[in-house]
Amino acid sequence: MDGNSPTARTGNIIENNDRFADAYSGFAQNRFLWGDWTVTPGVRVESVSYQRRNNLPDGKQGQSSLTEVLPSFAMTYMPIDEATLFFDMHRGFAPPRVEDSVYANGQSVEIGAEKSWNYELGVRSQPMAGMKTELTYFRNDFDALTVLGTVGGNDTPVAQGKALFEGIEFMNRIDAGEMFNWEHNPYLQIAYTWLPTAQSTSPFQCMPLSDGTVSPACPGGNVAGSESGKRLPYTPEHLLTATLGYSHPNGFDAHFETVFVADQFADFRSLNSGADHPNGANSPAALSGQYGKINDYVVVNFSTSYKVQKELTLYVSLKNMLDNTYIVDRVRGILPGSPRLVQAGFKYDF
Template sequence: MAFKSTALLQPNQIAKALGCALPILIADFVHAADDKTVLQMPVVEIVGADSSLKNMAGSVNILTQEELFKSHVFNVNEALRKIPGVNVRDEEGFGMRPNIGIRGMNPTRSTKTLLLEDGIPLSYAPYGDNASYYHPPIERFASIEVLKGPEQIKFGPQTISGTINYLTPNPPSTPSGSLGFTGGSRDFYDGQFNYGGTWGDFGGLVDITHKESKGARDNTHSDINDFNIKGVYDVDSHNSLTLRANYFQEDSQVTYSGITDAEMRNFGIRYNPFKNDTMKTDRWGTSLTHQLSFNDDVMLTTNAYWSHFHRDWWRQASTTTDNQCGFTNARAQGLAINPDSCNSTQGRLRDYYSYGVEPRLHVNHRTLGIDNELDMGFRAHFEEQYRTQENAKPLGGATTISEKNERDTEAYSGFVQNKFILGDFSLTPGVRIEHVNFSRTDELKSVGGKTSLTEVLPAFGTTYSPNEKITTFFGFHGGFSPPRVEDAISNTGTIIDVGPEKSWNYEVGIRTKPYTGAKLDAALFRADFQQQNSVGSIAGGSTPLATGEALYEGAELLARQDFGPLFASDHNVYFQAAYTWVATAEMTSAFRCLGSTSDCNGVTARELANGAYIGNRLPYSPEHNLTATIGYSHPSGFDIHLETVYVGKQFSDFMNLKDGMDHPDTTNNFRQGRSGQFGQIDDFVVLNVATTYHVKPINTDFFVSLKNLLDETYIVDRTRGILPGAPRLIQAGFKVNF
């Protein structure tokens, strides 16, 4: 599948960005070409094909469009759980703010994961605030690629865990489209329309999605609209252009705070009293890609991209210990509260602009009698954050401004990687350089500050493929994740000695198709952090920012067997399992507190700094994750499968408390111990069933799916208080292809 990326810069940055850029090709990710695609579209190296995987020195997993559809995943969380090494934590039950962790990393807001769409940064501030408060609907994508290991240095800035690339579909060769509708319990509606085609040298595709549903809790509801267009123009035999543009809109009733243990006991796990909390977002994005093919061996691709994310979140509580409304003691005791009696609401208003230019070059060359593949590239990337907090008293009344901040980031990065192909072996050394400038201004106080950092990230990988059925690989690389602007520079303009997260990452693995219908991918991994920036139980709350050394070790496995091909039968029974074992996820040194003086005098902060928790398991890192599927496909077009999702127990704090009431801060035990923010999260099992029947005469698919078949109740998060997993969901629908 052709993969393109493009974008527009802010006018005042175009000259600056282009002046620093080199032309270059995206020789990055992977996907097999769609047989309906005829135009020469910007495309990365095909990773899904055996020819490329043979020399890929790292773990690669791909979710195909067929697998996504037949599973009838209704959010990205369901999809990514099918990938080994990936731990996805639910939040509001709709998948709009995913929490994605890879190989044991804390999944909160996906801050440790690099998210791309068609090779372009998807997060609204990947350098200055890599938090996912936005995610496009899963229906937009044709496939998903997950890359781990040393070849991550071709992307960035985050290289400490893994890279996820979402691929949008390309225009078909013949005008065609589809119309789908899904309805279900909890007022779930999902409608999608797409149409596209190729006319001469031009191809175009439009995709429209509308989704709405109640969330996993009381007083929650999400309503989203997503519009996406893609146009491709073959200028001549050597040049092509791709234009992408999208608009996303969300209007949700959703709160930020979880609930306390006492509230859960008295009112149930889905209790949420904050009926007045609302979130509205808009995101505009566009990109432009120029691909220049000098010949069959030299390809230059230049991407330019721009996005604007706007968010208004009005809420009456951030956490269960937030006393904005004076409800803290009542909530800790499990007493009913009335949010209408709260004489306060806070608007957390945000605008993020992200734009840049990225040329990439791919060259196949033969030097000293050795076949080589050279990839190199440069990126000039810019971010602007405008953050305002308005406080309204009474509810819906006049507002006062308590925060008005501008936070800017300029980032310049480059990489070079050369793959030496030596028969059955390949050697791939590479290096990436990141230089980031941060600035922050408090416009209410007219104070601010600036700082910068530069990091060099080496990488090396090797593969051995003695035959077409097996490839072994080994690699290591430098992991890097920049600090947030707000962590590097205080609100008074003081420079804080945070520094980036840095690690040495190692993996060794195997990819094999030992016999017909069988596939096995396995890897051992190790991430040794010289510095990890961690927040304990509260994202930006009572546990301050702390840095220290940490170690993650484990194994991951993807196994699949299709018995139909094995026995040359049109009836196919299949089995697939994605398993992750994070054997080690622990602090290996005392953590240095970087919060305010009052924060760092807290019990948890002092014990962290004194090394009291060395050897403890890090928060939100379950030891075991398993997604296993068994299914059957009939040659008539019928498919049914049962999916089992298991997530092991995990801790929600550095102290590894089994119960919140074990909190050592006896002075604040009433507030802390009963907040729901501390304590163990038990393991849980969820069963999902999906069935599909394709009616060939009318080219239509009919389907039914059941999520959480046994209606299990379980906790998924304690970050801001207890959040539940989704209840049983029944969904049914159809998709007409025309």
């Protein structure tokens, strides 16, 4: 529904449709053990079909389907009890959403699934009681990565291209109670992702509709500003989550969590602000909120819980407890992060 002002509560209905998706999947794998080595090959099959029907007066409808066979391979080596080396690779697959595959006017988009080859190499270790650590190198090489098209309308074309993501993940947790054999357990956990490589390895091409037409928003058939070698939008280089907490065997737990997300671009042109848009600082595109850098931000959360008895747990949580205002998305215009949110309740296990 489109309103006539930013605070409108009524407006014109622009979309009213039914979306259907049927998905079937199956997998098979086997684990081979040779001393300290474990090898696990496998295969997965995914089949998805889509249908979308427009309930507005024109009654348009369309459908699409796809099937994929996806191999995988994993291997671990445990030379000592305190450490495990691991490697795995698999064929990545993600089907398009119904609204991206079939438009409201009934035309289908000639788009396939996202496909990638994904690799991990790392080590998990527990060097001493109360300490766990993991270090992983990852590489995600996309033959087809889908971007845009998330609004579900004809004005934002779906596009696909090749991309490479490469980086390191690190996790460390220390439980002082287990380390020093204390009843009280102060603990610290850090999870960090470094993503130095997140680049296009080909221009992202707008997908044609079933009648062969391509959106006029795609000059030369490609997303404006897309080119090989550029860093992709929505790919912050640094992500960090640090947790400091305390737990007790009587069932009490409380912890603070700090989340840091580095700055990132929101469009393929890598514009610092909407005012830099080539259409001009006062153009509708520049003022839409869809263009410009998303600044880095920090969010602090707090959570506590108490296990009253085996089946009953009480909890209280504060998300964004400092009530910071920050941008998380520009696809539909500026989307702010959640304001301070307080939740309290209980969980009962039957």
